[in-house]
Amino acid sequence: MTNPTTKEPLEQIVVVEKEPEAKKQKTTMTTETKIKEVTTTPESPDEEWPEAWYMLKDGDYDDQKAENRMSPENKPCSVGELKKLGIAYWKMDAETYNYPVKAIPWDPKDAADPKLMAIRDDRGYSYADIISVKPDLLPGYDEKIKAFFEEHIHDAEEIRYIIDGSGYFDIRDTHNNWIRIHIKKGDLMTLPEGCYHRFTCDTTDFIQAMRLFIGAPVWTPFNRPQEQHPSRMEYVTNYIDNVTTA
Numbered sequence: 408m409t410n411p412t413t414k415e416p417l418e419q420i421v422v423v424e425k426e427p428e429a430k431k432q433k434t435t436m437t438t439e440t441k442i443k444e445v446t447t448t449p450e451s452p453d454e455e456w457p458e459a460w461y462m463l464k465d466g467d468y469d470d471q472k473a474e475n476r477m478s479p480e481n482k483p484c485s486v487g488e489l490k491k492l493g494i495a496y497w498k499m500d501a502e503t504y505n506y507p508v509k510a511i512p513w514d515p516k517d518a519a520d521p522k523l524m525a526i527r528d529d530r531g532y533s534y535a536d537i538i539s540v541k542p543d544l545l546p547g548y549d550e551k552i553k554a555f556f557e558e559h560i561h562d563a564e565e566i567r568y569i570i571d572g573s574g575y576f577d578i579r580d581t582h583n584n585w586i587r588i589h590i591k592k593g594d595l596m597t598l599p600e601g602c603y604h605r606f607t608c609d610t611t612d613f614i615q616a617m618r619l620f621i622g623a624p625v626w627t628p629f630n631r632p633q634e635q636h637p638s639r640m641e642y643v644t645n646y647i648d649n650v651t652t653a
């Protein structure tokens with residue numbers, strides 16, 4: 408089909424249904440039958456996101472597993488601010504579907520949860536494992552907790568689906584202040600490549616998480632400082648330099 412005036416191929420937005428219950432997908436079609444899918448699973452509404460707050464400065468608290476909120480007044484961090492820093496979030500159903508306590512690896516193709524399947528397919532998650540961070544389930548628990556709490560970046564997106572338990576991911580705001588995000592069962596959160604962060608269990612000392620990857624898993628943490636690392640430079644360009652703050 409062509410535009411009658413310009414004679415150029417006409418692009419049409421059509422809605423294709425893959426399976427009866429599958430979500431509708433927008434597909435761009437031209438007369439050359441070139442099909443480009445532009446699907447996304449919408450992120451959860453703000454009210455479903457995990458609670459986040461500005462935390463005390465390092466050195467002003469004793470226990471990394473405590474809430475360590477500002478005092479005398481808590482300073483919450485809004486979902487808008489988390490989004491500006493590149494965080495993405497989906498509320499998942501962690502009650503209905505069962506996962507092993509530990510699976511290294513765990514094949515994302517085995518997902519039975521349709522929302523997890525959709526996110527996996529939209530974002531190309533092809534590898535996963537499942538770990539339980541708990542003193543009696545993870546050999547070397549104390550050393551691992553210490554290592555997770557070293558501030559670092561990765562050269563890939565960090566994707567964590569919390570199947571059970573809870574913990575804290577800390578990230579930096581644009582002024583280098585720590586923001587503490589309390590993730591718990593049912594939370595699927597992603598941190599962009601190059602985003603400084605650290606993780607700790609909370610006082611419950613238990614979290615079970617699925618760690619997802621696009622392609623081969625990359626575990627290497629690059630501890631701060633990493634200002635010249637290409638992933639960090641890209642993050643700074645996308646989320647720090649180009650962001651206007653109040």
Ligand SMILES: CSCCC(=O)/C(O)=C/O
Pocket residue numbers: 540555565567574604605606614616618
């Ligand atoms: C909640 S999963 C354990 C922590 C982890 O995998 C990580 O990469 C922290 O940065």
Ligand SMILES: [Fe+2]
Pocket residue numbers: 559561565604628
């Ligand atoms: Fe990490």
Ligand code: NI
Pocket residue numbers: 582652653
């Ligand atoms: Ni500011």
